[in-house]
Amino acid sequence: MSADILYTFEVVINGLMSGVLYALVALGFVLIFKASGIFNYAQGVMALFAALTLVGIMEGQVPFAHVINATFGTDIHTFGWTVPALLGIALTLVVMIVFAWMVHTFVFRHLVGQEPIILFMATIGLAYFLEGVGDLMWGSDIKTLDVGIPQGGSLWVENISAHLGGDDFYGFFIDKLDITASIVAAILVAGLIVFAQYTKQGRAMRAVADDHQAALSVGISLNFIWVLVWSLAGMVALVAGVMWGAKSGVQFSLSLIALKALPVLMLGGFTSIPGAIVGGLIIGVGEKLFEYTVGPMVGGATENWFAYVLALIFLVFRPQGLFGERIIERV
Amino acid sequence: MKDTAAPYVTTDGRQIGDVLMDMRGITLRFGGVEAIKNISFDIREGEIRAIIGPNGAGKSSMLNVISGFYNPQEGEVWFRGEKRPAMKPFQVARLGIARTFQNIALFDGMSVLDNIMTGRLTHMKTGMLSQMIWKGRAEREEVENRAVVERIIDFLEIQAIRKTPVGRLPYGLKKRVELARALAAEPKLLLLDEPMAGMNVEEKEDMSRFILDVNDEFGTTIALIEHDMGVVMDLSDRVVVMDYGRKIGDGTPSEVRNNQEVIDAYLGVAHD
Numbered sequence: 287m288s289a290d291i292l293y294t295f296e297v298v299i300n301g302l303m304s305g306v307l308y309a310l311v312a313l314g315f316v317l318i319f320k321a322s323g324i325f326n327y328a329q330g331v332m333a334l335f336a337a338l339t340l341v342g343i344m345e346g347q348v349p350f351a352h353v354i355n356a357t358f359g360t361d362i363h364t365f366g367w368t369v370p371a372l373l374g375i376a377l378t379l380v381v382m383i384v385f386a387w388m389v390h391t392f393v394f395r396h397l398v399g400q401e402p403i404i405l406f407m408a409t410i411g412l413a414y415f416l417e418g419v420g421d422l423m424w425g426s427d428i429k430t431l432d433v434g435i436p437q438g439g440s441l442w443v444e445n446i447s448a449h450l451g452g453d454d455f456y457g458f459f460i461d462k463l464d465i466t467a468s469i470v471a472a473i474l475v476a477g478l479i480v481f482a483q484y485t486k487q488g489r490a491m492r493a494v495a496d497d498h499q500a501a502l503s504v505g506i507s508l509n510f511i512w513v514l515v516w517s518l519a520g521m522v523a524l525v526a527g528v529m530w531g532a533k534s535g536v537q538f539s540l541s542l543i544a545l546k547a548l549p550v551l552m553l554g555g556f557t558s559i560p561g562a563i564v565g566g567l568i569i570g571v572g573e574k575l576f577e578y579t580v581g582p583m584v585g586g587a588t589e590n591w592f593a594y595v596l597a598l599i600f601l602v603f604r605p606q607g608l609f610g611e612r613i614i615e616r617v
Numbered sequence: 618m619k620d621t622a623a624p625y626v627t628t629d630g631r632q633i634g635d636v637l638m639d640m641r642g643i644t645l646r647f648g649g650v651e652a653i654k655n656i657s658f659d660i661r662e663g664e665i666r667a668i669i670g671p672n673g674a675g676k677s678s679m680l681n682v683i684s685g686f687y688n689p690q691e692g693e694v695w696f697r698g699e700k701r702p703a704m705k706p707f708q709v710a711r712l713g714i715a716r717t718f719q720n721i722a723l724f725d726g727m728s729v730l731d732n733i734m735t736g737r738l739t740h741m742k743t744g745m746l747s748q749m750i751w752k753g754r755a756e757r758e759e760v761e762n763r764a765v766v767e768r769i770i771d772f773l774e775i776q777a778i779r780k781t782p783v784g785r786l787p788y789g790l791k792k793r794v795e796l797a798r799a800l801a802a803e804p805k806l807l808l809l810d811e812p813m814a815g816m817n818v819e820e821k822e823d824m825s826r827f828i829l830d831v832n833d834e835f836g837t838t839i840a841l842i843e844h845d846m847g848v849v850m851d852l853s854d855r856v857v858v859m860d861y862g863r864k865i866g867d868g869t870p871s872e873v874r875n876n877q878e879v880i881d882a883y884l885g886v887a888h889d
Contacts (some may be wrong), residue, residue, distance in 0.1 A: 486741040493724050493735050500722035503684065505739040506708035506804065 289455045294448075296458045297578045298571050303464030305570020306471045307533075308450065308525040311547040312554065312562035313475070314519045321495045321515040321555050324394065324405045328413035329547065332382075332520060334540040335420045337527030339381050341431050341536050342424040344374040349423045371433040375524070382520030398508075417541060431531035436462040467529040474525055475563060478518070482559075487514060496610045549597035555610020568602060569593045625661055629869045631854055633660030635645040636695075637838050638683065638806060643692035645678055652678040653689065654862045660806065665832050666840045667849045670859035671882060676842045677719060679859065680810050683840065684716045685709030697805070711739050715804035717795045719811045719842075725784035729775060729794050730766065732879070733781050736801025766801055772834070773797050773827060789820040793827070800831060807831070809841035813848060821845065825852055850874065860881070 314329040326332075342349065346365040355361055368378070393408055439459045448457035482488040493501045495513045500507065530540055546569070554565025573592040581588045600607065626632050638660040638732045645653040653675045660666045668676045681687040682694070685706040694701045696712060704712075715736070724732050741758060770776055773793055778786060783794055792812060799807055812828065825848055831837050843849045849856060849869040858866035858873055860882040866873045873879055 486738055489731070489735060490738055492727060492731075493738075496724035497722050499686075499718065500724060500798075501735075502686070502706040503710055503716050503718070503722065504735045504798065506735075507705070507707045519803050529706050 292450055292455055292458075293573070294578070297574050299458060299460060300464070302567055303460065303468060303570070303572030304574070305567035306464070307526065307529055307566075308467045308546050308550050308569055309563045309566025310467075310471055310474075310522060310529065312550040312566050313559065314522040314526065314555065315547055315551055316517055316554075316559055317478075317522065318519045321491055322394070322405075322512055322526045323402060324409060325402070325556070326412075326519065327406065327409040328416055329519065329523060330545070331413045331416045331420070331541040332385075332523035333527035333530065334536070334538065335385075335416050335527075335529035336378055336382055336520065336524040337431060337536045337540065338420045338429070339527065340374055340378045340426045340433070341522070341531070343377050344369050344371060344433075345429075347424060352425065353422060375433065375528070378524055379521060382524055383517045385519035386516030386520050387513050389516055390509065393537075394512065395509065413541070414423045415575075417538065421538075428535050429531075431528065431536050433528060433532060435466050435528075435532050437532070438462060440465060461533075463529075463533055467533075468613040471530070472526060474522065475559070478522075478559065487511075491515060546593060549593040551605055551607070552597040552600050555607030558607070559610030559611035561607055569596065572596060627854055627869050628852070628872060631664075633664040633854055634838075636660070637662045637697060638840075639680075639695035640683070641693045641695065641851050643679070643682060643689045643694070645675075645682060645687055645689045653682070655692070656859070656862075656864045657692075658857050658864065658867055660838060660840050662838050662840060662853075663832070663836055665828070665852055666838075667734050667853035667856045668840065668842050668848070668859060669844075669856060670865075673861075674823055675862040676859055676861040677810060678862075680716070680808050680840070681881075683709075683806075684714055684808055695777070708741055708803070713739075713805035714808065715799035715802040715806075716808035717792075717799050717810055717812060719814060721791050723783045723791060723795055723798070726782065728780050728782055729786070729797075730770070730779045732794055733766050733769065733797045733801045734762065736798040737766065746778040753842055765803065769797050769800050772830070773800075789816055789823075792816070792820075792824065796824075796827065796831075799850060800835070800837070803835075804837065807837050807839045809839060811842050811844065813843060821848060828852060 288605070298338070311329060311333060314332070315326055318324050318326045318329070341347075346367040346369065348354065348362050348365060351363050360390075389412065393412065397405055397408060438461065440462045443460045444457035446457070447494025448455065450457075482492060490506045491511055491514065492508060493504065494508060498508060501511075527536075527540070534540075550562065550563075550565040550569050553568055555564070573589045575594045577586065577588050625634065636659045639657075640659065641657050643653055643656050644651065656679070668679055670676050678687060682689050685704045685708065688703045696714075699713075701709075710716075724735065727735075740762060758818060764871055770779055773796065775790065775793060775797065778790060778794075783791060786794065787853055796809070796812065799809075809828070813824050816824065828839060828841070829852065841853070843852075855868060856866070856870055856873045857864060858876070858879045860878075866876040866879040868876075
């Protein structure tokens with residue numbers, strides 16, 4: 287095979303890998319949107335907050351250190367211990383569940399039955415609030431997150447694939463982190479699907495997504511399900527935060543990945559878990575391929591806008607997305 | 618509950634059980650409007666109890682009070698010999714009171730089977746994790762629940778549509794699936810809000826037969842709201858008649874039929 291085709295392959299594979307990360311964020315959106323009709327603008331910030339919290343816990347940072355020091359004139363920053371990655375992830379998950387409970391109890395519980403736009407505005411408020419809290423709690427400096435995921439190009443893949451091409455081809459470059467992220471994402475999605483299909487709570491979750499009154503009449507507590515859904519979204523945010531954080535450092539621009547999830551959702555449909563995954567992959571591959579083929583002709587940097595243009599085209603021709611429920615207006 | 622009480626025999630000669638649900642002096646207000654005015658009545662075990670009345674009489678409100686969707690401002694609700702505190706609808710459902718809705722509330726995106734399985738939620742006890750791993754107790758429980766659901770599916774003759782998404786079914790079948798979901802909970806009290814509204818004669822006959830069979834075979838206590846007087850008279854053991862939020866009649870169908878106030882409410886009365 288010629289080296290050109292092989293490079294294209296490599297681009298596609300790398301696109302798939304970054305698509306997995308988009309899909310992870312989009313998945314969090316879909317979970318909440320399906321179950322409560324809330325478009326959660328804060329999903330990206332939740333990923334950031336989860337990553338910040340994880341770093342903070344692992345490094346033994348004192349939460350709200352700045353506030354405490356400024357108020358009491360002290361000078362404390364760390365507890366002086368470090369926490370192993372697995373324990374740190376478990377503790378962060380607990381924090382995300384507490385956060386889910388608080389979000390529901392103090393905000394959305396009081397907004398049940400409101401217009402979608404009001405719920406949406408509430409999530410925008412939540413996003414900024416959470417960003418501020420994250421800043422206050424853990425500080426605003428860029429942090430590295432090392433939970434022990436292998437990083438760098440996989441030599442194994444490189445060596446094996448090197449035989450495919452001629453002398454001018456040195457094998458595929460694929461980041462080990464991306465491979466790990468794909469495996470973790472696959473496990474997460476499989477787990478979510480098993481949960482939704484085969485457990486009592488999963489069935490109840492689907493029921494609530496469909497009809498509140500009917501759900502109540504079969505003995506489902508809406509509040510419990512909503513807290514559960516926000517917790518799941520928090521868990522997905524944690525996974526996304528860990529992967530993005532490990533890849534590019536934990537910094538506040540992480541919350542902007544939420545915006546990339548928007549075109550993913552428009553492609554995949556707002557209510558479909560497979561849609562979020564396929565949409566993420568298409569955007570990931572699409573923008574890498576586009577950058578590789580068309581990019582040089584227009585001066586590059588197409589990755590910044592390609593996803594949005596693709597989403598616009600989809601909005602015109604298939605507004606419900608690839609997997610979304612068809613919108614039929616009965617007269 | 619003790620079962621020492623002598624069997625209660627209606628004036629029509631049918632034997633029914635002890636008091637299952639006792640509504641005492643229920644008053645329900647929406648703002649300044651009194652939807653239900655100081656109504657008391659009881660529902661006895663094993664009977665079919667109808668609530669009838671003209672439009673806007675407060676029948677649906679009464680059903681919503683029983684099922685916990687509304688909490689009355691005054692009065693007490695007694696269930697199985699105990700006073701029931703103010704409750705959320707899902708808590709009432711867990712007590713064993715299942716219901717259907719006038720405008721059908723089903724899970725449109727789920728299959729008929731899944732819809733009916735949601736009726737079993739209150740009977741599932743195993744934890745989230747063991748259900749995910751699908752082992753031992755959880756599996757046994759799932760199999761048991763499926764057996765109950767399959768029996769109901771057979772009973773209501775909906776085998777042919779068990780995998781169909783509910784959203785695609787015609788109206789009459791949706792009503793039947795909703796009944797199946799309520800039955801799946803094996804309720805102590807089944808509430809039906811206009812089970813035959815919008816049906817043609819044939820569908821009504823089918824539904825009447827199912828309601829009678831349910832009462833007969835499972836011994837389920839049923840309280841229903843219905844507009845069609847003929848149907849109500851054929852089905853029910855005892856009837857409560859409401860008009861403008863008041864109770865104007867209570868008794869067997871033949872007693873109610875001859876009650877002057879009831880006749881006036883239904884046929885209208887000349888004011889001079």
